[in-house]
Amino acid sequence: MKITILGAGVIGVTTAYLLAERGHEVEVIERQPHAAGETSHANGGQLSFAHAEPWANPLVLKKVFGWMFKEDAPLVLKPSLDPHMFKWTVQFLLNCQKSRCDANSLNLLRLGLYSKKVTEKIRITSGVEFDNSRNGILHLYTSQKDLDHAAVQAEFQNKYSGGTRIMDPIGREECLTKEPTLRHSERNIVGGVFCSVDEGGDCGMFTENLAEIAAREFGVKFSYNTTVERIIEEKGRITSVVTDKGTLKSDIFVVAMGSYSYHLLKQVGIHVPVYPMKGYSITVPSGDFKPSLSITDNENKIVVTPLGKRLRAAGTAEFAGYNHDVNEKRVAPILRATKTWYPKADYSEATLEKWACLRPSTPDGLPIIGRSKIENLYINTGHGTLGWTQAGGSANLLADIIDGHKTEIAMSGLDAARI
Ligand SMILES: Cc1cc2nc3c(=O)[nH]c(=O)nc-3n(C[C@H](O)[C@H](O)[C@H](O)COP(=O)(O)OP(=O)(O)OC[C@H]3O[C@@H](n4cnc5c(N)ncnc54)[C@H](O)[C@@H]3O)c2cc1C
Structure with a gap:
């Protein structure tokens, strides 16, 4: 059976790898x-x-209304007349209700823990390298109120994590012991939440290396520099996709085109609630300065992760349509905050890399995985802020669905049938 995957981001490549490992032509x-x-x-x-x-x-x-007109706010959600954006925003605001947020958290947790298991298996069986650090993630708080809220959320998650404590609220001194380089920080750390099961790693390196392994070990064909333009439906089946290089036929198609999945699926009457949430990152050489684990700055909503000899900081969420440009005003707060945590890293302009891209976000924060209403058209998209984390789990769930196997975790809240 031939399976064609549209999109070679972490979701498409991980799905391709797992399907090819099972013997499919991909x-x-x-x-x-x-x-x-x-x-x-x-x-x-x-x-x-x-x-x-x-x-x-x-x-x-x-907080969202206060942030609305601040250009350097962690989340910029501007009212828009674009019907897709308007509908998304209304659904997002509805999902802010506590009951919905709790249900969504549980589904995120189930997928996250499952993804850990699958990612670990892929790491071992493929030998893929990606500057992986396995020392946990430390969420840092500079406000007691926010720390108290995080402690409540941590206990909620511990309750549903299958008997293992996965999140530990800790005090200031323990934070500094976990990550001694934070002793140089200028921030007033009041405490943190330590997630021992979490890891750090370079998603881009993982994806590129895994694609090479999939091609070499399992013969997956990668057609790069090829843009998908149209998807053709005849009698309830997708018969082909039209690209700028010609028409392609396949038994099964999987849409994994990130934020652009929306436009393609719309052609066949499927309206996925996926909207681009723009984010930024900076990468600097870490030189002799070596943090051992990834941190999250709760106040500024940024993360800082050591990746081999580099330090990557990322954050901000902005609804700016499909624009990929680097807006210096949005990068500045990331750089400023990173310097306050790690003043001793090397921030020279010559080596500082700035980057922007679009998170394929859903209003409930959960991806869309599974078969669409069209028999041979499958979807794996909408991973928003957590696509790197969820790639392994999402890919294996989809591979099980395509193979007609029972998935290892329940699909409620994740299934493409919910849209
Ligand atoms: C600033 C920032 C920080 C983040 N930090 C984290 C983090 O720390 N941890 C985490 O888990 N997640 C993080 N994420 C989220 C994560 O990066 C995404 O969820 C994930 O990369 C989405 O993967 P994807 O494969 O769905 O999309 P993509 O990587 O965008 O892949 C989709 C692919 O489809 C291709 N494509 C699109 N349209 C077409 C077309 N018409 N024809 C052919 N190809 C097409 C694109 O070129 C692209 O390569 C972050 C995101 C951002 C922006």
Whole structure:
């Protein structure tokens, strides 16, 4: 059975790898010249399997209106007349209700912990290298109120993590012991939440290396520099996709085109609630300065992850349509905050890399995985802020669905049938 995957980001490539490992003939179509050419290229590097609080939560709801007209706010949600954006915003605000947020958190947690298991298996069986650090993630707080809220969320998640404590609220001194380089920090750390099961790693490196392994070990065909233009439906089946290089036929098609999945699926009457949430990152050489784990700055909503000899900081969420440009005003707060945590890293302009890309976000913060209403058309998209974390789990769930196997975790809240 031939399976064609549209998009070679971390989601498309991981799906291709797992399907090919099971013996399927797989081809991947990608408009960029290599895998991970868009959102999966330079993200925050956190494999935050345990941290499951969606962006749509009651605290954000309280802050979002104040942030609306501040250009350097962590989340910029501007009212828009674009019907797709308008509908998305209404659904996002509805998902900020506590009951919905709790249900979404639980589904994120289930997928996150499952993804840890699958990612670990892929790491071992493929030998893929990606500057992986496995020392946990430390969420840092400079406000007692926010720390108290995080402690409540941590206990909520511990309760549903299958008997293992995955999140530990800790005091200031313990934070400094976990990450001694924070002793140089200028910030007033009041405490943190330590997630021992979490990891760090370079998503772009993982995706590019895994694509090479999939091609070499299992014969996956990668057609780069090829743009998908149209998808053709006849009698309830997708018969082909039209690209700028010609028409392609396949038994099964999987849409994994990140934020651009919306436009393609719309052609066949499927309206996925996926909207681009723009984010930024900076990467600097770490030189002799070596933090050992990834941190999250709760106040500024940024993450800082050591990746081999580099330090990657990422954050901000902005609804700016499909624009990929680097807006210096949005990068500045990331750089400023990173310097306050790690003043001793090397921030020379000559080596500082700035990057922007679009998170394929859903209003509930959960991805859309599974078969669409069209028999041979499958979807794996909408991973928003957690696509690197969820790639392994999402890919294996989809592979099980395609193979007609029972999935290892329940699909409620994740299934494509919910849209
Ligand atoms: C600033 C930032 C920080 C982040 N930090 C983290 C983090 O720390 N941890 C985490 O888990 N997640 C993080 N994320 C989220 C994560 O990066 C994304 O969820 C993930 O990369 C999405 O992967 P994807 O494969 O769905 O999308 P993409 O990587 O965008 O892949 C989709 C692919 O489809 C291709 N494509 C699109 N349209 C077409 C077309 N018409 N024809 C052919 N090809 C097409 C694109 O070129 C692209 O390569 C972050 C995101 C951002 C922006």
